[in-house]
């Protein structure tokens with residue numbers, strides 16, 4: 071994947087594209103894979119970098135959503151459990167099974183949550199992971215050594231999927247390109263081209279050259295998530311659908327706060343949400359919150375109240391309560407929820423997706439979850455077929471392997487004490503079969519980490535620039551690798567070395583490197599704890 075090659079491919083096409091996708095998050099990338107694999111000439115345009123929006127800021131779970139079972143959204147849970155199974159099958163190098171323990175402190179909790187989770191297992195059917203188990207007090211302590219023991223009665227253990235969202239996005243981008251799609255990052259759509267009132271294409275600005283380009287298309291799909299309203303307003307003065315964005319924040323702590331491979335799930339917090347503490351990439355991700363917001367900035371800022379809420383609730387379940395000093399990074403995302411009832415709290419708005427065809431023929435794909443990205447894409451491309459003269463081709467993505475697919479990295483069930491939790495992937499396990507090519511291409515010393523606190527090696531930087539369309543320092547440190555999400559201060563320390571390597575590969579002058587550091591330092595501010 072090379073941006074210059076992709077740009078030339080886009081410019082040189084004389085005929086209209088079959089499908090233009092706006093937005094390079096989970097939804098847009100899924101649509102590009104779906105449309106290209108049906109044989110449609112597909113162009114995807116992303117305003118910043120792939121997964122810069124909500125798709126790199128999730129809780130990193132591929133799950134049916136136990137919480138939605140509590141709220142009775144059975145259809146969503148069934149759909150998400152099916153998609154979880156499909157993702158485990160098509161991307162075993164990117165999704166791993168992770169076991170969650172619900173520690174119980176009241177007599178009724180073990181049978182209550184146990185029964186609910188047995189139903190959850192049954193709903194997954196043949197695509198299920200390890201079965202739910204009821205745990206004694208001793209077992210709960212063994213699986214979660216740092217769990218608060220005062221009043222502990224036992225626990226319930228169940229399984230869901232876990233992944234690296236940004237790397238999954240890059241793998242989807244590469245899958246789309248493998249199937250012939252053309253993808254551009256740093257390519258904001260700034261306007262539409264219409265024949266009378268009918269959608270005929272888009273105008274895009276090349277963020278690096280300032281050049282405006284126009285592309286015509288048979289179908290245009292708006293997959294811009296929480297930013298969808300901006301394009302709706304470009305299309306029609308009064309959009310027919312209203313988005314209700316809701317912010318969610320996560321804190322990242324050192325692994326010591328949750329020794330072991332099992333995650334904690336707190337089923338009911340004060341605001342009626344579930345709280346997760348999940349081991350991820352050698353750290354622990356704790357979150358999340360849920361509150362409605364009016365604005366949708368590219369860099370949402372965590373609120374002090376969210377941080378306090380998470381620290382307080384996490385502390386209730388851990389022997390050593392985390393404090394501000396223990397937070398390595400803070401990240402914040404905006405949920406693309408669809409507004410139905412203006413008074414409903416955001417935690418009660420459904421996560422099901424909707425496809426809406428505007429009067430112009432512009433297709434909006436709204437709502438949804440990372441877990442259901444493939445189904446959302448299928449529904450969107452089916453809608454594209456039904457409103458245009460595109461040839462009728464069935465969706466194939468349920469069986470298409472994701473780029474890097476490695477049959478050796480099976481999402482497997484482990485027995486014994488570690489039941490339900492597969493080994494955490496080796497630092498480069500997410501690259502799947504690409505790792506073979508990386509090893510053939512780069513020197514053995516390129517695979518040695520340059521950090522004592524995080525895993526980051528020169529081979530990852532080279533690969534990101536040469537094969538994964540990374541254009542900026544932030545692309546490398548936030549999405550081709552998860553450094554910024556894991557440890558903001560360490561990422562800032564690593565930045566000069568990484569940018570020097572990038573400048574070398576891209577033959578950029580020192581001023582470019584300096585600007586990159588400035589830009590990255592600005593973005594990193596949002597990953598620090600907010601002021602009181």
Ligand SMILES: Cc1cc2nc3c(=O)[nH]c(=O)nc-3n(C[C@H](O)[C@H](O)[C@H](O)COP(=O)(O)OP(=O)(O)OC[C@H]3O[C@@H](n4cnc5c(N)ncnc54)[C@H](O)[C@@H]3O)c2cc1C
Nearest residue numbers: 093095096097117123124125129131259295318403440441
């Ligand atoms: C706190 C939180 C936790 C979550 N946890 C989970 C989880 O554990 N599991 C799960 O399944 N789901 C989870 N979700 C939901 C999931 O992350 C989202 O549903 C999903 O990432 C949305 O993807 P998207 O592609 O629709 O939106 P986005 O990822 O936001 O992508 C939209 C893209 O459109 C681009 N764009 C905007 N305007 C333009 C333009 N004019 N031109 C070109 N491009 C443009 C943006 O830059 C952006 O990259 C979570 C969400 C949040 C907020």
